[in-house]
Amino acid sequence: MVFSTSESAISAARLDTGRVGHGGVNTIQRPVETSTGTQLVPVRLLEIEDEQVSEGRLAFAENLPLDTGLKQIHTDHPNGAIELVEAILCVEDGEFDAYVTRYQLYSGTPPELEGKACVFDLGGGRIMIMPESHITDLLPGEVFTSSPGFAGYAVKVRDLAFTRRHLESNGFPVVETARGDICVPSASLLGTALIFTER
Known part of the structure; x- marks a missing residue:
């Protein structure tokens, strides 16, 4: 999972204050499809390298402004998805508080309780931390046996009925979640x- 940051150096300083290991800020190149062909666009990347992290690879990315005239193309998806809005981290019940504390440090944002979960609202996306014993409260029928780990992601669509028809016509099973979404x-x-x- 990659956090978006407006200033990678500030994110690095926050990690340093919390004694979280990281690899420093590096600039990498990301390919972007534009109307004039594929362009390499610089991105500042800060990867967390800490022994506490066992849920997956974590990083911060600072997208630098595109050059004037560069416009990304092929951003529409056939299923109607327009943006990533939530990542759902499932953790063992006994580790729940420790993960909430750690993600508060990473995000610089206080958590909010939502049922048995804690949510970090990042102003454009959310991270939900859910204890393993309650994952079915959100995702009916799911059995998540590899805690800690990312049990799911949510993407926003323009028309849920259209997306459902698209998924089912391509052979994917669709179930409804407790929040009235589809999964x-x-x-x-x-x-x-x-x-x-x-939503």
Whole structure:
């Protein structure tokens, strides 16, 4: 999972204050498809390298402004997805508080309780931390056995009915979540559920 940051140096300083290991700020090149061909665009990247992190690879990215005249193309997806809005981290019940504390440090944002979960609102996306014993409260029928890990992601769509028809016509099973969204179960997606929402 990659956090967006407006200033990678400030994110690095916050990690330093919390004694979180990282690899420093590096500039990498990201390919972007534009109307004039594929362009390499610089991105400042800060990867967390800490022994506490066992849920997956974590990093911060600072997207530098595109040059004037560069416009990304092919941003529409056939399923109607327009943006990533949530990542759902499932953790063992006994480790829940420690993960909430750690993600508060990473994000610089206080958590909010939402049922049995804690949510970090990042102003354009959310991270939800859910105890393993309550993952079915959000994702009916899911059995998540590899805690800690990202049990699911949510993407926003323009028209949920259109997205459902698209998924089902392509052979994907669709279930409804407790929040009224639709979801392709993890068993059909290599172990991570994908939620589609209009919210």
